[in-house]
Amino acid sequence: MASLDLEEIRRTITALDSDLLTLLAKRKAIALDVARSKQANPRPVRDQEREQALLERLIIQGKDLGLDAHYITEIYHTILEDSVRSQQVYLQQLVNPENSLPQIKLAFVAETESLFAGIKYINRQGKTLVQWPCKHFQQAIQEVEQGCADTAILPIENTSAGSINEVYDLLQHTRLSIVGEIVVNTExxxxxxxxxxxxxxxxxxxxxxxxxxxxxxxxxxxxxxxxxxxxxxxxxxxxxxxxxxxxxxxxxxxxxxxxxxxxSHITNQQENLSRFILVARKAINVTSQIPAKTTLVLATGQTAGALLNVLSVFKKYNLIMTKLESRPIQGNPWEEMFYIDLAANLDSPAMAQALAEITPQTQYLKVLGCYPSNEVKATQVPVAQLAKIHHEAELATPEPNSEAHSISLSQLNQEFNLIACATISNEDDFASQAQQLKNAGAQAILINQKAIDSSLSQQGLWQACQQRARALNLLLIIPVQQLHALNHAAKYADLLYVPGDQMHNSELLEQLGRQHRPVILVRAKTANNDNWLSCATTIMEQGNQQVLLCEHGQYQGEHTQLNLMQTCRLKAHTSLPILVHADGDITDNEFLLFNKDLYSLGLNGSIIDTKSNEPQQLQRLGTLSKQVNTLKKHN
Ligand SMILES: O=C(O)C(=O)C[C@]1(C(=O)O)C=C[C@@H](O)C=C1
Structure with missing residues (x-):
């Protein structure tokens, strides 16, 4: 038996931690070799296909070592983000050789948020910070304009307080350029x-x-x-x-x-994000190997559709607008200046063409700066892919007498698209519907269970459904209503489904957090985005990060409605996958329109209720499925 001497165990842990640090430092140094290689043979810093393959391999390897998939994913998201940021800083230095000073004199308004954000920004650049506290934003800008400080950091927007108007107004008149941005989460x-x-x-x-x-x-x-x-x-x-x-x-x-x-936790938004910009006397170059942002300020005449004309030029050149803000023009009451952030490099041909086309349509146009985008979005392994890894691990160690394990699921689709809902009370119901739903284009099947036939136990029915689903290469989704049924449901389901009326059941959510199955969490009809995300957090805090949110509409008087604005806001606040489930109250047309709007924002899949086993319902599913697939392809 291993020694139980605490001091000795701690010495072993200390030694392991120091080995881990040495390895991390080695990895970081090699990431810079990657950057050098990408400099010699130019290609983008980010390679998400490589990251996904790397995560999948590590999850499989981790499984053999008894390490949880979420644990591995969390750790590697941090490692990869650091690797990407280090490479970005290295390549940026090469295209801006004049910015090689080891320290930056940073002007900031003497309130802590700007200073904390500034420290983080300068640390990422691998430089030292010299603090230059100022009384107000205008002074911070002046100190840089006059050469007393190198750069100023200014807050520009916050998820609950909105845009910082004073800063926008100052940007109109300064000669400084935006050279960077940083987003921080403040608690x-x-x-x-x-x-x-x-x-x-x-x-x-x-x-x-x-x-x-x-x-x-x-x-x-x-x-x-x-x-x-x-x-x-x-x-x-x-x-x-x-x-x-x-x-x-x-x-x-x-x-x-x-x-x-x-x-603790008293901010209005669970994620209280503030975005800061950095301004300096000289504009910078941004290498085409990293994602850039360009900020413009412009005024159009007060003619019908003037702004729309400008925006349609951005659409024509496929330039994604990440922010649009308007501010009154000083001295011209009721006329507006528009501030636009585009996810694009100023030097790209698309930007050059777009600028050339909008110039004659604007009365005033100024480029405020082009700078590296702060965002390094974590690469996710698709949930279906995780389910596949899980099954393949099960196949490697078959349970005796379990026929299901002899079936290969390697054909499984990588991403959810369409989930159909089967209403069943016995295995035959399931078998006939599953085949037809599969023919109609479904990739997964959600059991909507009526009272079950007495010949089978609950477990027996789920097991039979599991076998049938696997034979058809369909994922099986089992709803969980009660805590005591959870372990069995988790044994047979590929995913678990928490209906809206259980969304607030914290005991159930905590248990789900300890399962190794993806969980579809449906919005309760009375819940706002914050309530919903906090329930998702309850699951994730226990370790299970595989949570999918499922929009099922909200009460609007007596009826349930899908609320596009709410779902869009949610999409902006979470990286969790979002599905939409058509409720009985919602017409197929409403559902399709909602899907259409959301697919352009990256909706992850749709669940369609077949309502019954009638042939016309299955036909309806087939038609809807084709329409949803077409929408998805076009976005
Ligand atoms: O392999 C690369 O191309 C790298 O840049 C290295 C690395 C990594 O750290 O593993 C970092 C960023 C890429 O998105 C993929 C992988």
Missing amino acids: YALYANSELPLTQMSTLYCTPQVAQQSSHFIQQLDNINIVYTLTSAQAAEQVKNDAHAAVICNIEEEFCAELVNIK
């Missing part, structure tokens, strides 16, 4: 000098920016005197001398360590 918490029940709190100190991003929490507080301070440090100072006072501030502030945390 705020409530602190006091000692334990303080919320009911005994009388004064709350914080900066106006923090208050704006935590407004939902603050609104719930009764009889509180709110005092705004210029900085969070000043707010914390006040709290030290007042036993009934509290402060809301960024959890990364050093002074938090001396205070008592009263309440």
Whole structure:
């Protein structure tokens, strides 16, 4: 038996950790060789096919070593992001040799969020930061314009507070160019000098920016005197001398360590993201090997369709607009200046052509800058591919007497497209529907179970369905309503389906988080995006990262409706796959329109209810399936 001496075990862990670090450093150095090779034979830094293959291989290898797929994926997302960012910095340095100074004097408004974002940005560049605190945004810009500082960092938008208008207005008049961007996730918490029940709190100190991003929490507080301070440090100072006072501030502030945390997670949005831009005197070049953004500011005349004409030029050249903001033109009431971010390099032929075409259509046009995009989107292994890996691992170790395991599932499709819903009460129901649904184009089948025939146990029925589904190369999805049925359902299902009325069942969600099966989590009809995402987090916090969200509509009076805006906002806030399930209330036309809009945003699949086993229903499924596939191909 291995030694149980804690000190000895810890020494082994310490040695292993240091080996891991050595290996990580070696990997990072080799990533720079990759960058050099890509410099010699130019090709994009990012290769997502390579990343997906790498993740799949590691997941398979990890399985043999007893390591969880989610664990491996999380770790490698971090490693790959670092590898991509290091390569980007290296290649950017080559195209901007004049920016080789080892330190950057950074102007920032003396509130902590800008400084924290600035530190992160400069660290990523591998440079040292010299702080240049300023009183306001205009001063930060002036300090750079006059050459006292090299670069200024300015907040431009936040997921709950929206755009920072003052910064947009200043951009109109400055000679500086945007040279970079960074997005940071800021978490705020409530602190006091000692334990303080919320009911005994009388004064709350914080900066106006923090208050704006935590407004939902603050609104719930009764009889509180709110005092705004210029900085969070000043707010914390006040709290030290007042036993009934509290402060809301960024959890990364050093002074938090001396205070008592009263309440965490109090921002309006679960992911409280702020985007900052960096401005400098000289515009930079961006290598074509990395994703770039270009920001324009323009004014069109007040004629019908003027903005639309400009936007249609972007569409013509396939230029993706990531942001559109409008601000009044100073001195010209009710006329607007438009700020547009495009996911494109200023030097690309498409941008050059688009700029040439919009110039005559605008009264004013200025390029504010072209800079590397902050985003390094994590490569996901498609859920169906994970299910395949899982099955193949099962095939390698067959259970005795389990015929299902002798069936190969290697033909499985890589991505979900269409899931059909079969209404069954026995195996024969399933067998006949599964074949027809498969013929109609379904890739997966969701059991909608009526009372089952007494000849079979619940488990027996699921097992039979599993065998039938595998024979047809269909994924099997089993709904889970009750906690006690979960383990059996997980044994036979390829995916588990949590109906909307169970979305808030936290005990069930926690158990699902400990399963190794992908979970389709349906939106409860009364739930908003935040409620829904927090339930998905409950599952993921337990380790299971394979969560798919399924839009099933929301109550609108007595009826259920699909809400396109809500789903679009959700898509912008989560990288989880999103499916849409047509509810009984929703017509096929509504469903198709919804799918059409969402496929362009990257919808991951659709579930269609067949309602019954009638031939005309199956025919309907076939038609819908073809229409959905056509929509998907065209986007
Ligand atoms: O193999 C490459 O092309 C690399 O750039 C290396 C690497 C990695 O770190 O493994 C990093 C980025 C690519 O997207 C794929 C893989």
